[in-house]
Amino acid sequence: MLIAALRRVLLSVITLVMLAVFIFIATEIMPGDALDVSLSADEIAMIPPERLAKMKQDLGLDRPAHERLLAFLNGAITLDFGKTLISKTPVSAIIGYPLRNSLILAGAVLLIAIPLALAIGIAAAFWKGRAVDHLVSTGSIIGYSIPEFVIGTILVMLFAVAWPIFPATITASTRDPALTLLASSPLAVATVLIGSIAYLARLLRTGMVDALASDFVERLRLTGIPEWRIVFLHALPAAVVPSLTALALYAASLVSGIVVVELVFAYPGLGQELVRGVTRREVHVVQAIALCSAAVVVALNLLADLAILMLDPRTRRA
């Protein structure tokens, strides 16, 4: 098992290095640079070209690509992504709180979504083919298929504009405590929650249906074990293990991928910071966020793999 685990860790490290190079190339081919976008049209029209060239040089924008790649890789290893190009602020100071906020949002969503999805998924699997199952299946397809920006907009129209009980847009500060942030973000949480419950419930239902139809469950039933014990103590673990990787990837996508929801509600998370970084061509910020997001995906995937290795002996031979 140790060798299998080490193999997966090594694979994760290689994946991260490759991703780092890919991220660098992606930021390299972005048109324009931080100086271009930091200057107003007035400034561009009034500043002499030779002074613009000097400013570019001062910002290090004329350094060769290989030098910058090495600096980025070195920064990735030491977790020091340098400073922003224009304001010379440490990148860690720029992305620290947004990263925390994205984790808070994702954490809150998962905390609510997982138990609910478990309950819904189990119920749908247990009563497979009956009204509850049809309701869950249809509801989850709808919930998962509707884009989050549509759900968000509908919720805003209903609960912020027509019936103004929640804020339409989040005005809390980036550094506000977690509870303050969450208290001002009910519609953002609800928006992500709807899709999350739909996805996870569907995932668990499929696993539970397979587990409940399996031979070992049939044998357990024949031994006279109560149905609730079969469902919760035997079928559920068997259903969860194959879903772990998908669950881990979903959790990672919540941290790094809810850009649209962040924009709809102006939630001060990593997605907003990424969009701002791209807009302002602050490549160090973009690289750091992209690499952090990639690292979260790789790390959660690795954790899921390791968990499966522990829980399912068959995988240790692979």
Added chain:
Amino acid sequence: MVNVTRRNVLLAGLSGPAFLAALDSELIGSASAQTQQPKRGGTLVYAQCSGNRRGGDASNTRHPYFMVDLITRSAYNTLTWVDEGLNVVNELATKVVPADDKLNVWEITVREGVKFHDGREVMAKDWASSFELHRRRNFASQQIKSTEVTGTHSLRFFLDAGNSEFPFVLAEYDNVVMPANEDFEKIGMTGIGTGPFKIVEADPQRRMVLDRFDGYWKKDQPWLDRLEVINREGQMESAINGFRSRQFDAVLNIDPRLVRQLSAEPDTDVVPASSGDQAVIILPKHPGSPFLDKRIRQALAFAIDREAIVRIVYGGAKFGWMGNDSHMAGTDPMFAPRPVKRDVAKAKALLAEAGHPNGITLPTLYYAPQWPEMSRYFQVIQETVKEAGITLPIEERPNDGYLRFRQGDPDVTKGNWHKFAYTAVGPRNPGISLFRMRGANNESGYWSGPAHDRYMELYRTAMVTADAAKRKAIYAEMQQLCFEEAPALLPAGRNNVLIKRPNVRGLNNHPQHWSITWDGVWKA
């Protein structure tokens, strides 16, 4: 605001007397609202949607250069201010006069008794210290060679060349007064200014909270106790939703396409400024360009239906204005309206004279959606010039990398020519605005020739002409040259628009977004 809607009338019972009563109450209500005295207190929360790519971080977000929006006048003051009619007036200066005929030395007397937020009185040395920073960092202040404190409340500015419009430079939103510091890098970091509000909370690029400054130099002002600024840069929908859900009392920099819809919404005042930014159509003059021929440039200028742009794109003269092919804003007191209207026959004649009797197909005109209305803007141009036999292909390019794309390389031998393309320009003082048509600037399409030389000669003369009336005549001649030569086209512009609740009073919109003031704003 009189708001007699169909809904109001129906609610009033659809009867004639009831309608009149409703109308009466609206009118009386409106009139009484106008005559109400300003009231102290309250918090005003507003969202701003314009791009500010210099937004700061935790270390510098209180600094005027990096505030969450560009309206530094909430917390700071400048020596002069450009009013809503684009006239320069004194703010913390009581006198701004040239000290010599060449207009490169200026004497300033600053207002006495003005206090910083920390209670200390503002002295001339604070101004001198602040301008040590500005002349290094603010593009418009780079002309300042040095400053000299001549008294406790007076100082001199030495410029690298004469500038008759220097008082406008002192009104630039960056050029505020901050407590003196020998290390200019540290100036302004504390956020201490002299403005009507003092910064109490600042979340970089997101939010700023300012409280009333009791020691403000304007008597009784400001009226509000608190001002909260929420940055919704590029997030117009989020800002409007916040307004509709009553989180915001006002939203600045409204998308012109939303004006009609918002005008019909209850409890919403749509407030246009007298003008705002305008579009520049760069006519490239590189080898092989059809725009080397002045007649083709002129034909295009005559063929564009400017009134149609204002009507269709902006919804009429309340929200848009016609340009005169110079960089001057329509409400600038020095603006000279285009002397003739659209003339399709003249355009056709010019094309025929240039060897295109059956019309001409121009190169592709590129634009980026820097403003949301741009697609419609260029579609109107494309359609209206058809009448003169001009086929105008248009193509939208992404904002990303657009600047480099349109600028190409000024060195024409490299073949990467500048493009027939759009850019935007804001309303600045006549000196800056008219200087933008210089041949060395991409916006003029690298204009050259005797007319250009004459234009620059006039510009140099204007810069050392102290008399405003004489300067106006010179500027008029320069604008006439733009009309005759059409080095670039600036057909029409937008008026800045904000929305607010009717109970927000004294909030005037401004052609320069950054020059809005909050001193006199109050809530009924």
